[in-house]
Amino acid sequence: MSTSLKGIAVVTGASSGIGAIYADRLARRGHDLILVARSQEKLAEVAKRIAGTTGRAVNVVAADLNNKADLNRIEALLATDSGITMLVNNAGVGAVAPLLESDTDAMEEMIALNVTALTRLTYAVVPAFVARSGGTIINISSAVAIAPEILNGVYGATKAFVLALSLSLHKELANKNVHIQAVLPGATATNFWDAAGSSVEQLPEQMVMRSDDLVDAALAGLDQGELITIPSLPDAADWLAYEAARQKLIPNLSLNLVPARYRIAAAA
Ligand SMILES: NC(=O)C1=CN([C@@H]2O[C@H](COP(=O)(O)OP(=O)(O)OC[C@H]3O[C@@H](n4cnc5c(N)ncnc54)[C@H](OP(=O)(O)O)[C@@H]3O)[C@@H](O)[C@H]2O)C=CC1
Numbered sequence: 474m475s476t477s478l479k480g481i482a483v484v485t486g487a488s489s490g491i492g493a494i495y496a497d498r499l500a501r502r503g504h505d506l507i508l509v510a511r512s513q514e515k516l517a518e519v520a521k522r523i524a525g526t527t528g529r530a531v532n533v534v535a536a537d538l539n540n541k542a543d544l545n546r547i548e549a550l551l552a553t554d555s556g557i558t559m560l561v562n563n564a565g566v567g568a569v570a571p572l573l574e575s576d577t578d579a580m581e582e583m584i585a586l587n588v589t590a591l592t593r594l595t596y597a598v599v600p601a602f603v604a605r606s607g608g609t610i611i612n613i614s615s616a617v618a619i620a621p622e623i624l625n626g627v628y629g630a631t632k633a634f635v636l637a638l639s640l641s642l643h644k645e646l647a648n649k650n651v652h653i654q655a656v657l658p659g660a661t662a663t664n665f666w667d668a669a670g671s672s673v674e675q676l677p678e679q680m681v682m683r684s685d686d687l688v689d690a691a692l693a694g695l696d697q698g699e700l701i702t703i704p705s706l707p708d709a710a711d712w713l714a715y716e717a718a719r720q721k722l723i724p725n726l727s728l729n730l731v732p733a734r735y736r737i738a739a740a741a
């Protein structure tokens with residue numbers, strides 16, 4: 474049980490990069506923490522640093538979210554620890570190789586982590602949040618969710634899944650006091666790029682955000698009640714116009730009548 478009024482934030486992928494910054498910022502905001510990733514050693518370092526600077530309780534659970542038994546352990550924790558008030562679904566891997574140069578097994582592993590594990594953790598925690606009438610889920614998607622042409626297509630597709638799931642969760646949980654935020658970072662200076670077989674140095678400097686800035690911006694978006702936060706986007710109106718265009722399509726996406734442009738063959 475947490476002694477924090479803010480409760481416990483569970484952050485996956487907290488051993489480095491964006492997840493480690495979320496851990497720091499959430500502890501500074503008063504959350505106790507449970508940090509999840511594979512590397513026990515790196516998690517312990519992050520936890521020691523944050524506990525030292527903030528005085529919050531920081532626990533670590535070393536788990537490979539692509540290992541069924543490990544994943545089940547984190548699901549059980551999320552379902553049963555009544556002190557948990559927030560889940561940051563951040564653990565993820567990327568790829569930059571095009572389809573013809575990609576390893577299928579690596580693609581499957583990426584789907585397992587970015588999609589399956591995130592989904593299972595969400596399913597584990599939502600009933601508990603609903604039962605307690607409160608909770609927040611932050612899902613780390615990516616700018617490539619809406620621009621899948623930029624990097625590896627399977628990576629983009631996993632992040633589009635995260636965006637779609639978040640939109641749906643927001644609708645389903647609207648009157649349950651469970652808050653959903655999907656964050657769509659652009660290129661961010663972390664180990665992500667090396668792990669994906671690339672290097673952040675090959676990107677133009679003006680395209681790459683610092684991970685501290687990214688997380689601070691994303692949390693500002695959370696504070697403003699945003700469902701979708703695109704930390705790099707200069708003008709929020711651009712996203713609102715995109716979303717308005719999507720909403721305008723919805724009533725016409727399922728109709729019994731075939732539109733004239735597809736009746737050419739029948740008419741001939
Ligand atoms: N950096 C960028 O440009 C962007 C990143 N993102 C997203 O941000 C998120 C965080 O990535 P970022 O911080 O950049 O990259 P990092 O590589 O620094 O962090 C990835 C984190 O995920 C953990 N992780 C990887 N595999 C597993 C696994 N099988 N089980 C549990 N934990 C795992 C890693 O820890 P460990 O190795 O110890 O398990 C690490 O803590 C990802 O979802 C990524 O897709 C989105 C857009 C842009």
Ligand SMILES: N[C@@H](C=O)C(=O)O
Pocket residue numbers: 567615616617623624657658659660661
């Ligand atoms: N969002 C970043 C990766 O996921 C990028 O846009 O490069």
